Amino acid sequence: MRAVVFTEPGPSSVLRLVDRDLPEPAAGEVRVRLVRSGVNPTDWKRRQQPLPAPEITPGQDGAGVVDAVGDGVEGLSVGDRVWILLGQREKAHGTAADYTVQDATHVVPLPDGASYDLGASIGVPAITAHRALTSGEFGPTRLQPGSMDGLTVLVAGGAGAVGNSAIQLARWAGATVVTTVSGPEKAALATAAGAQHVVNYREGDTEAAVLAAAPDGVDLVVEVAPAQNNDLDVAVTKVHGTVAIYANNGGDSYTVPLRPTFSKNLRYQYVILYTLDERLLRAAVDDVSAAVSAGALCVGEDAGVPLHHFSLEDAAAAHDAVEAGAVGKVLLDISDD
Numbered sequence: 001m002r003a004v005v006f007t008e009p010g011p012s013s014v015l016r017l018v019d020r021d022l023p024e025p026a027a028g029e030v031r032v033r034l035v036r037s038g039v040n041p042t043d044w045k046r047r048q049q050p051l052p053a054p055e056i057t058p059g060q061d062g063a064g065v066v067d068a069v070g071d072g073v074e075g076l077s078v079g080d081r082v083w084i085l086l087g088q089r090e091k092a093h094g095t096a097a098d099y100t101v102q103d104a105t106h107v108v109p110l111p112d113g114a115s116y117d118l119g120a121s122i123g124v125p126a127i128t129a130h131r132a133l134t135s136g137e138f139g140p141t142r143l144q145p146g147s148m149d150g151l152t153v154l155v156a157g158g159a160g161a162v163g164n165s166a167i168q169l170a171r172w173a174g175a176t177v178v179t180t181v182s183g184p185e186k187a188a189l190a191t192a193a194g195a196q197h198v199v200n201y202r203e204g205d206t207e208a209a210v211l212a213a214a215p216d217g218v219d220l221v222v223e224v225a226p227a228q229n230n231d232l233d234v235a236v237t238k239v240h241g242t243v244a245i246y247a248n249n250g251g252d253s254y255t256v257p258l259r260p261t262f263s264k265n266l267r268y269q270y271v272i273l274y275t276l277d278e279r280l281l282r283a284a285v286d287d288v289s290a291a292v293s294a295g296a297l298c299v300g301e302d303a304g305v306p307l308h309h310f311s312l313e314d315a316a317a318a319h320d321a322v323e324a325g326a327v328g329k330v331l332l333d334i335s336d337d
Contacts, residue, residue, distance in 0.1 A: 003097035004315040012316035025070035034064040036120035037095040037332040053092035062095030063119025081110040083119035111293040129165035130284035132244035135269035148175035154218040155179040158190030167193040172296035193304035227251025246271040
């Protein structure tokens with residue numbers, strides 16, 4: 001089978017396409033013939049870190065068809081359409097290959113009508129968004145229609161992959177969504193995702209614009225750039241609000257003003273999937289799958305997520321596109337189905 005690998009940390013040029021033996025699933029595992037593989041910022045970031053194994057195949061997200069099932073696996077059968085989450089967590093070989101072997105708990109049935117493009121786009125963005133949206137002190141711990149009725153969410157960077165998922169999931173759950181973007185093209189994407197209020201933070205007074213949309217303040221912030229946005233977040237959140245931080249875009253540190261922060265009883269929730277408690281992960285998988293089944297979580301230009309397709313041979317270019325800030329979702333086309 002074909003697989004993208006690297007044997008040393010570095011730029012995208014360390015990625016090579018090689019032939020490898022077809023892996024066999026052990027007990028509790030399934031083998032998936034991949035149709036699409038999703039590329040996320042975590043892929044190029046981890047590629048630049050020390051290697052946990054002599055050879056790495058990147059890729060946390062993917063979608064395809066179950067090809068073989070190990071002993072003891074229940075609920076999955078050969079021929080099932082599936083999506084994969086955290087495909088390279090604590091293992092050497094992820095989804096940038098013709099086939100991947102995964103623990104069955106990381107392989108999820110792909111709802112009828114959902115495309116492989118969508119399946120390969122779900123994992124990192126949607127699970128991250130779910131955790132952020134369910135981390136509030138008085139908000140829901142699960143998402144479903146009506147679970148966020150009466151709540152207002154501020155999504156920083158609503159045209160990003162996580163931001164888009166947060167908008168779609170919050171709207172499905174009944175929240176009012178305000179989002180910030182950097183220009184008119186991204187504003188159009190955030191509007192397509194379902195945000196009711198879109199603020200261009202490069203024009204005018206962002207704080208005033210957010211509070212104009214949410215005069216009582218927001219209940220929850222889904223934050224991608226705390227080093228740049230923390231002052232805004234503190235200013236626009238309600239008492240007992242939550243700032244859920246899932247990335248360090250724009251800087252690796254920030255200063256928290258104590259008096260304004262604790263006077264509001266604010267909660268800061270940090271979000272990363274690699275160490276997320278399994279109970280929270282399973283809840284997210286179930287809720288995200290329900291949203292996909294309901295047609296509430298989509299990809300494509302009409303949903304505010306332009307798709308950028310690359311061949312497996314062009315994996316390095318796909319990584320470069322993500323590192324350069326491609327708007328939308330970057331996918332590797334591995335096979336036709």
